[in-house]
Amino acid sequence: MKFTPFSGSILHLLSFKSSPFLIIMIVSAVIMLLQSCFFNGEVALENQVIQKGNNYLVGSSACMSCHSDIYNDFIKTSHKSSTMSPSKENIRGSFDEGKNSYLFNAYDGVLMKHLDSGLYQVNFYDSKFVKAYPFDMVIGSGTRGQSYAYWVNNQLFQLPISYYTNEDAWSNSPGYQDGIANFGRVIRQQCLSCHSSNADLITDVNHNNQGFEKSSIVYGINCERCHGPGGNHVDLFTQNPVYKGGNLIVNAHNLSNQQQLDACAVCHSSNASNPTTASAFATGDTLDHSQVQTNTVKKVDVHGNQYGLLLESKCFTNVKTMTCSTCHNPHQDQANELVMFSQKCMECHLPETDKFCKMSNKIEASVLKQNCIDCHMPNTESQILNVKLDTKETNTSAVIRSHLIKVYPTKSKDISALFMQTKLDSSMLPTN
Ligand code: HEC
Ligand code: HEC
Ligand code: HEC
Ligand code: HEC
Ligand code: HEC
Numbered sequence: 001m002k003f004t005p006f007s008g009s010i011l012h013l014l015s016f017k018s019s020p021f022l023i024i025m026i027v028s029a030v031i032m033l034l035q036s037c038f039f040n041g042e043v044a045l046e047n048q049v050i051q052k053g054n055n056y057l058v059g060s061s062a063c064m065s066c067h068s069d070i071y072n073d074f075i076k077t078s079h080k081s082s083t084m085s086p087s088k089e090n091i092r093g094s095f096d097e098g099k100n101s102y103l104f105n106a107y108d109g110v111l112m113k114h115l116d117s118g119l120y121q122v123n124f125y126d127s128k129f130v131k132a133y134p135f136d137m138v139i140g141s142g143t144r145g146q147s148y149a150y151w152v153n154n155q156l157f158q159l160p161i162s163y164y165t166n167e168d169a170w171s172n173s174p175g176y177q178d179g180i181a182n183f184g185r186v187i188r189q190q191c192l193s194c195h196s197s198n199a200d201l202i203t204d205v206n207h208n209n210q211g212f213e214k215s216s217i218v219y220g221i222n223c224e225r226c227h228g229p230g231g232n233h234v235d236l237f238t239q240n241p242v243y244k245g246g247n248l249i250v251n252a253h254n255l256s257n258q259q260q261l262d263a264c265a266v267c268h269s270s271n272a273s274n275p276t277t278a279s280a281f282a283t284g285d286t287l288d289h290s291q292v293q294t295n296t297v298k299k300v301d302v303h304g305n306q307y308g309l310l311l312e313s314k315c316f317t318n319v320k321t322m323t324c325s326t327c328h329n330p331h332q333d334q335a336n337e338l339v340m341f342s343q344k345c346m347e348c349h350l351p352e353t354d355k356f357c358k359m360s361n362k363i364e365a366s367v368l369k370q371n372c373i374d375c376h377m378p379n380t381e382s383q384i385l386n387v388k389l390d391t392k393e394t395n396t397s398a399v400i401r402s403h404l405i406k407v408y409p410t411k412s413k414d415i416s417a418l419f420m421q422t423k424l425d426s427s428m429l430p431t432n
């Protein structure tokens, strides 16, 4: 067995002075440790019934039989995969030798290892095994990246190594100081309040957070996170399929605009929004807007402040009925459907009227119509989803769409230059 370094002299130090005995000792120590220390408690993945007042959670697969079209679309969304169980399939990063390490410095490093007992982040210091920590939970579908967490009894801790999709590489976790492996960051409420559908807290007599009720955790942002508990609704229509006296479930359509916006803003207002609010919030509630980050920060961020930015846009301030559903279908994965989104713009910015794009005298309307988005909602670097790759000197940022819809002269210049240079070659644009 050999740990193949992938580059550079630093990795030489991590080749563990190539002693096969040392490595065997390390691996057996790892396995012994794993068997003794870690309690791999079960979490409620799907289908587990969880009482909520007079109603109960039943999981999204309970909706499949009667709402099969919505369900089949929904399972492809990143909401569905925003938290997942730790399998090799769900973890996007590589466990293959040569691609499974992250080095903080010449001494401190982590190897991602697939052992008989599971998947681990194994910490080494100065070529010596320190400790192995299990991947117990995956946070993030992997569109841009993933972070991971492990349990110690009922406390959840974030692992220091995350995955960065754009470079297909392991990175340090966003917000972590570079240069040291830190396995001590407790996850209190902040991740699961936005990345899961349910996570009940254990509190002591002084209301101090003592961790999570593991069996209450429901992975993903599922039907019931947006529609409220579905137990009574399912019972009703299972027993009486033609009942017309009410649905016993939240119908977003009947809510006020602000309630509809809040149902998304609770998680899409940047992580400055209060996690206690996020976990207690149910669709139909109205947010305390003093807690929601709006116009104070205009920068784009993961944990993307889509709500705050949209609020600043003239499209929004001039149209009282605009909600997230004006452009998004919450049941579908619509990533990269720029032609479809551009059609949404043109429902208000009708072509051949003075409401249409002012560039139409310079660029043919048929070209503009393909993609309003890159010029008016440009991809912008995130300040928070910002990671250190051990192969690069400086940090790398993920890009996110700005929901501040306006004219961006520089971006437009770059993009129209592209149009002009290629003599409006439509092959450069997305096709339907
Ligand atoms: C046994 C069949 C059945 C199951 C299972 C079922 N539903 Fe429904 N659902 C219905 C029917 C029937 C309607 C339409 C009622 C109507 O037309 O007024 C409906 C309507 C809805 C509506 C729209 C409500 C409205 O007022 O327009 C929502 C939202 C909904 N269901 C969500 C869910 C969710 C979430 C689940 C899973 C937890 C689920 N349903 C499971 C039968 C079912
Ligand atoms: C419980 C928190 C929560 C709620 C409520 C919520 N979202 Fe999200 N949303 C997330 C998280 C977390 C992600 C990132 C998922 C991932 O990739 O892991 C996300 C991702 C998305 C995406 C990105 C899809 C992609 O990858 O391109 C869209 C679009 C979106 N949400 C729209 C909405 C809309 C519209 C609503 C309201 C109807 C809403 N969300 C409600 C938490 C939430
Ligand atoms: C206030 C809600 C909120 C909180 C709290 C939150 N997130 Fe997120 N997270 C989001 C949303 C929304 C997105 C989708 C990105 C966007 O909006 O552009 C996201 C995206 C991500 C992604 C990228 C997912 C992908 O597939 O691209 C990762 C990884 C992630 N979050 C991890 C975490 C971790 C770890 C924590 C806790 C330390 C956390 N998040 C806390 C709302 C939240
Ligand atoms: C991110 C939040 C979110 C998730 C997750 C979600 N929905 Fe919805 N759902 C909505 C919103 C918002 C509407 C209202 C759409 C509108 O305004 O057009 C809606 C509408 C509906 C309706 C009414 C009919 C329709 O199509 O408008 C049904 C039925 C429904 N959802 C079922 C489901 C089921 C079943 C699931 C899971 C498989 C699910 N929803 C997941 C937010 C969500
Ligand atoms: C529901 C209707 C509606 C939709 C949908 C809509 N807009 Fe607007 N938009 C407006 C209105 C109304 C204004 C204000 C017009 C004015 O000031 O004369 C506006 C203003 C704008 C402006 C000028 C902003 C400024 O700061 O000067 C741009 C650019 C724009 N919209 C682009 C878009 C794009 C791109 C989309 C699609 C992603 C879109 N709009 C979707 C209604 C809409």
Ligand code: HEC
Residues within 6 Å of the ligand: 261, 264, 265, 268, 304, 306, 307, 310, 315, 322, 323, 324, 325, 326, 327, 328, 334, 335, 336, 337, 341, 344, 373, 377, 399, 400, 401, 403
């Ligand atoms: C005027 C149309 C419009 C409205 C309204 C709108 N969005 Fe978007 N949204 C878009 C477009 C266009 C994209 C880019 C899709 C892509 O590039 O794949 C997008 C992308 C996203 C993404 C993915 C981020 C990324 O960088 O890929 C999230 C999350 C999101 N929207 C959430 C929301 C939420 C939450 C609301 C309501 C507060 C909202 N959007 C309102 C048009 C809109």
Ligand code: HEC
Residues within 6 Å of the ligand: 342, 345, 346, 349, 355, 356, 357, 358, 359, 363, 367, 368, 369, 370, 371, 372, 373, 375, 376, 407, 408, 409, 412, 415, 416
């Ligand atoms: C190549 C980049 C580009 C594309 C593509 C584009 N726009 Fe524009 N748009 C601009 C620029 C630049 C301006 C400002 C023009 C000026 O003021 O001379 C503008 C102006 C506008 C305005 C008027 C803003 C104001 O100040 O009142 C609206 C509305 C608009 N665009 C909507 C759209 C819509 C809708 C689409 C898609 C059908 C679109 N644009 C496609 C670059 C673009």
